[in-house]
Amino acid sequence: MxxxxxxxxxxxxxxxxxxxxxxxxxxxxxxSLIHDGADLPAPRLCRICLAGExxxxxxxxxxxxxxxxxxxxxxxxxx
Numbered sequence: 001m002x003x004x005x006x007x008x009x010x011x012x013x014x015x016x017x018x019x020x021x022x023x024x025x026x027x028x029x030x031x032s033l034i035h036d037g038a039d040l041p042a043p044r045l046c047r048i049c050l051a052g053e054x055x056x057x058x059x060x061x062x063x064x065x066x067x068x069x070x071x072x073x074x075x076x077x078x079x
Contacts, residue, residue, distance in 0.1 A: 026051040046072040 001007045014028070027043045033038055044053050047070040055072065057063030067076030 027052040048075040
């Protein structure tokens with residue numbers, strides 16, 4: 001129901017999902033603002049792991065690097 005935008009996601013659900021799927025809360029915030037009508041550029045995301053500009057959760061490489069516009073170095077090295 002959340003994915004279909006039939007109900008709003010609760011903060012507790014976001015935290016529970018983040019424990020299983022490490023995602024950047026800043027990316028989620030930007031997507032939410034865009035959804036609500038803010039004129040912001042879409043965040044850059046890896047097409048495989050969905051890492052954002054700062055890499056996946058726990059990334060030690062800063063700044064995160066990109067092999068292609070939509071492919072991070074972590075996923076490019078596993079192809």
